[in-house]
Amino acid sequence: xLFTPRTPRVVAARRLHRRRDRETTGRFLAEGPQAVxxxxxxxxxxTELFGTPAALDRYAALAAAATQAGVPxxxxxxxxLAALAETVAPQGLVAVCARLDVPLAxxxxxxxxxxxxxxxxxxxxxAGTVLRTADAAGAAxxxxxxxAVDPYNGKCVRASAGSLFHLDVVRAGDPAAVLAAARGAGxxxxxxxxxxxxxxxxxxxxxxxxxxxAWLFGSEAHGLPADLAAAADARVRVPLHGRAESxxxxxxxxxxxxxxxxxxx
Amino acid sequence: xLFTPRTPRVVAARRLHRRRDRETTGRFLAEGPQAVxxxxxxxxxxTELFGTPAALDRYAALAAAATQAGVPxxxxxxxxLAALAETVAPQGLVAVCARLDVPLAxxxxxxxxxxxxxxxxxxxxxAGTVLRTADAAGAAxxxxxxxAVDPYNGKCVRASAGSLFHLDVVRAGDPAAVLAAARGAGxxxxxxxxxxxxxxxxxxxxxxxxxxxAWLFGSEAHGLPADLAAAADARVRVPLHGRAESxxxxxxxxxxxxxxxxxxx
Numbered sequence: 288x289l290f291t292p293r294t295p296r297v298v299a300a301r302r303l304h305r306r307r308d309r310e311t312t313g314r315f316l317a318e319g320p321q322a323v324x325x326x327x328x329x330x331x332x333x334t335e336l337f338g339t340p341a342a343l344d345r346y347a348a349l350a351a352a353a354t355q356a357g358v359p360x361x362x363x364x365x366x367x368l369a370a371l372a373e374t375v376a377p378q379g380l381v382a383v384c385a386r387l388d389v390p391l392a393x394x395x396x397x398x399x400x401x402x403x404x405x406x407x408x409x410x411x412x413x414a415g416t417v418l419r420t421a422d423a424a425g426a427a428x429x430x431x432x433x434x435a436v437d438p439y440n441g442k443c444v445r446a447s448a449g450s451l452f453h454l455d456v457v458r459a460g461d462p463a464a465v466l467a468a469a470r471g472a473g474x475x476x477x478x479x480x481x482x483x484x485x486x487x488x489x490x491x492x493x494x495x496x497x498x499x500x501a502w503l504f505g506s507e508a509h510g511l512p513a514d515l516a517a518a519a520d521a522r523v524r525v526p527l528h529g530r531a532e533s534x535x536x537x538x539x540x541x542x543x544x545x546x547x548x549x550x551x552x
Numbered sequence: 553x554l555f556t557p558r559t560p561r562v563v564a565a566r567r568l569h570r571r572r573d574r575e576t577t578g579r580f581l582a583e584g585p586q587a588v589x590x591x592x593x594x595x596x597x598x599t600e601l602f603g604t605p606a607a608l609d610r611y612a613a614l615a616a617a618a619t620q621a622g623v624p625x626x627x628x629x630x631x632x633l634a635a636l637a638e639t640v641a642p643q644g645l646v647a648v649c650a651r652l653d654v655p656l657a658x659x660x661x662x663x664x665x666x667x668x669x670x671x672x673x674x675x676x677x678x679a680g681t682v683l684r685t686a687d688a689a690g691a692a693x694x695x696x697x698x699x700a701v702d703p704y705n706g707k708c709v710r711a712s713a714g715s716l717f718h719l720d721v722v723r724a725g726d727p728a729a730v731l732a733a734a735r736g737a738g739x740x741x742x743x744x745x746x747x748x749x750x751x752x753x754x755x756x757x758x759x760x761x762x763x764x765x766a767w768l769f770g771s772e773a774h775g776l777p778a779d780l781a782a783a784a785d786a787r788v789r790v791p792l793h794g795r796a797e798s799x800x801x802x803x804x805x806x807x808x809x810x811x812x813x814x815x816x817x
Contacts (some may be wrong), residue, residue, distance in 0.1 A: 420803045425793025453795040488814055528690025528813050530718040537683045538806035539798070545807045548793050549753055 290337065290363040292370040297363060300335065300383050301370055306437050312336060313386045315439035317451075318377035320346050322444070325452035326384050327352055332452070335383035336360045339368050342379020349380075386439060387456065391430065391461045391465060394455040395472035399427030401547055402474060402501040403540065406462040406515060407433040407505055414438065415446025416537040417504065422450035424544035425551075432462040462503070462515055467499040470520070478503045478516040479543050481533050483524035487546055490523060496550035502543050507536045555602065555609040557635040561629060564723060565602065566635055569817050571702050578651045580704035582716075583642035585611050587709070590717035591649050592617055597717070600626045600648035604633050607644020614645075622772025638706045652721065656695065656730060659720040660737035662774040664692030666812055667739060667766040668805065670697040671727040671780060674771055679703065681802040682769065687715035689809035690816075694719060695766075697727040727768070727780050735785070743768045743781040744808050746798050748789035752811055753789060761815035767808050772801040 290297050302308040303316045305385060314334065320342075326333040327349070336353045340362050343350045350360050361370070371381040394402070403421040408414050414436045421429050431438050436458050438444075459465045466476050475498045477490075490496055503519055505511030516522050525534055525542050534542070555562050567573040568581045569734055579599065581598050591598040592614070601618045605627050608615045617695045627743060628636070636646040655733070668686040673679050679701045685789075686694050696703050703709075704719050731741050740763045742755075755761055770776030781787050790799055790807050799807070 394714055416803065419796055420799060422794040423790070423792050423799050423803070448796065448798070448800075450794075450796050488817065491814075504760035524815070525688070525810070527688050529687040529715075531684055531688035531713065531715050533713070534685060534688050534806070535681055535713075535802070537800070537802055538681065538688075541803035541806040542810045546791070546793070549756075552753065 290361050290367050292367045294367065295414045296361065297337070297371065298369045301338065303383065304373065304441065306440070309437065309439050314383050315386060315444065316371065316441060317381070317382045317384050317444050318372050318374060319378055320349055320378055321449050323349050323382045325449040326382055327356065327386060329452055330386050332384050332387050333382055334356050334385050337363045337371055337381045338370065339363060339365055339379040345386055346380060349531045374445065385425040388438065388458045389455050391457050391459050391468055394430070394457045395468055396430040398472040398474060398499060400499045400551055401426040401544065402428045402430065402469065403544060404432055404462065404465055404501055404503045405435055406503060406505050406511060407509065408435050408504065411436045411440040411443035412446045413507065413536050415443035417540045418447040420537065420541045421452045421544055424548040427454055428457055430457040430459050430465055432459045463518060466503065466515065466518055474499045474501040476501045476503060476519045478511055478519035478522045479539055480505070480511050480516050480522050481524055483522035485521045485523045486498060487525050487543065491546050491550060496547050500547050504536060504540055504548070555626050555632050557632045559632065561626065562602070562632045562636065565600065568648065569638065569706065571705070574702065574704050579648050580651060580709065581636065581706060582647045582649050582709050582789050583637050583639060583645070585614055585643055585645055586714050588614050588645055588647045590714040592621065593645055594652060594717055596648050598623050598647055599650050602628045602633065602636055602646045604628060604630055604644040611645060613790050616742055621699045631784070639710065652717070653703065653723045654720050654762050656722050656733055659693040659695070659722045660733055662736040663739060665766060665816055666691040666809065667693045667695065667734065668809060669695040669697055669730055669768045670700055671728065671768060671770050671776060672774065673700050673769065676701045676705040676708035677711045678772065678801050680708035682805045683712040684715040685802065685806045686809055687718045689813040691809060692719055693722055695722040695730055697724045697730045728783060731768065731780065731783055739764045739766040741766045741768060741784045743776055743784035743787045744804055745776050745781050746789055748787035750786045750788045752788050752790050752808065755794050756811050756815060761812050765812050767812070769801060769805055
């Protein structure tokens with residue numbers, strides 16, 4: 288018997304497309320074999336796995352690993368899989384996962400050498416891409432602060448390409464409090480802003496990027512609030528050599544985080 | 553009399569949403585006041601301007617500049633504007649522009665110090681974002697080679713945020729021929745690939761990024777064809793410090809192009 292779109296467990300899982308239900312249950316959905324593989328590396332994170340018979344056959348090792356971890360694995364119809372997935376081609380697998388964010392204090396213990404703080408970033412694709420880039424650059428944590436997108440939004444999960452499972456994800460309230468906590472943990476707080484008075488290259492030349500650093504990024508539409516930028520240790524602009532008026536968020540974050548990574552090697 | 557969606561000139565302009573009609577006419581559409589402003593900086597590029605009465609009033613100086621440049625400016629209904637625009641909020645203006653790509657030989661004359669070559673990149677949003685980043689990094693030209701997206705695709709034009717009008721855009725055929733031409737113009741050809749045997753930081757440390765450079769980027773889905781990567785002067789990987797398996801195209805291009813920009817200062 289395959290689960291259909293009306294099977295109660297499929298119905299319950301589908302509700303996780305809504306932020307409210309993610310908040311209530313502490314669960315979210317992740318699509319595709321790569322996400323399942325990543326979730327399995329974090330004990331207790333994978334809580335349920337749905338797959339079409341063809342997918343459960345093709346990814347039999349993953350399904351077996353889930354079963355051995357005590358995770359219920361259920362075969363579903365193509366219609367049920369389509370109802371669970373947001374993408375056209377999730378390769379037949381959708382996982383229910385437990386939220387894995389950690390408290391800010393836990394992420395700042397250590398302390399980490401590189402952290403990205405997203406202040407009020409609403410676009411899930413942008414947020415997920417920065418998560419992926421932060422992971423690639425070796426950041427230990429990404430903090431979603433203020434009126435930010437839900438890190439477990441489906442589009443954010445997909446754009447992170449697995450990185451959501453790799454580093455510490457923090458959901459915090461007031462960005463100013465995050466900034467103060469980061470500084471308290473010994474990190475230098477750098478606000479990335481097109482209006483910054485400090486050039487990123489000059490900072491790199493001065494050897495100022497080797498210190499433990501928290502990068503603060505604002506939304507592409509609204510930038511960083513002035514008071515938040517003012518509270519950082521420096522306001523840093525990526526140099527614009529041509530005639531572009533600005534960089535998009537993902538590109539600016541890539542340049543800033545990789546400048547730190549290079550200095551911290 | 554406002555133009556409606558059925559007015560022949562509106563009907564003709566709407567057809568430019570289709571690539572075939574862009575190819576036939578040599579025209580494309582650009583939305584919003586920023587695009588109009590940019591198009592006006594390039595003589596002969598803006599060929600027609602449509603706006604709602606409210607937008608033509610709000611951007612009266614732009615409309616006047618268009619008229620003075622001999623460009624027909626027409627007031628259209630909200631319905632006609634919506635038919636011409638692909639976005640929900642184009643701020644009331646849609647411009648018809650003449651294609652502004654230049655031959656490869658013209659773009660390589662000089663020669664330029666920094667060029668981006670997009671080989672077989674199909675996603676218009678990615679291509680437009682790389683255009684914008686290349687402009688910001690000071691690249692003189694972006695070459696669309698092989699089975700690439702049309703640079704005048706609406707989504708690419710919008711993602712470029714005006715940069716389409718700033719630098720030399722080239723539409724070329726065979727990427728291998730582009731590579732040979734770039735090398736013939738004295739540029740070092742660097743293929744960006746996750747499987748590269750050369751680390752970007754090592755290349756920077758060795759001072760090898762200061763030379764005039766053409767960066768070669770492949771699609772995120774398929775990467776660079778092996779023979780093309782093999783024909784480059786070096787195959788360069790952006791270092792992955794964390795556990796991410798790769799960077800997305802826009803982030804990788806930002807890191808590579810800015811590494812060159814920094815070395816070429």
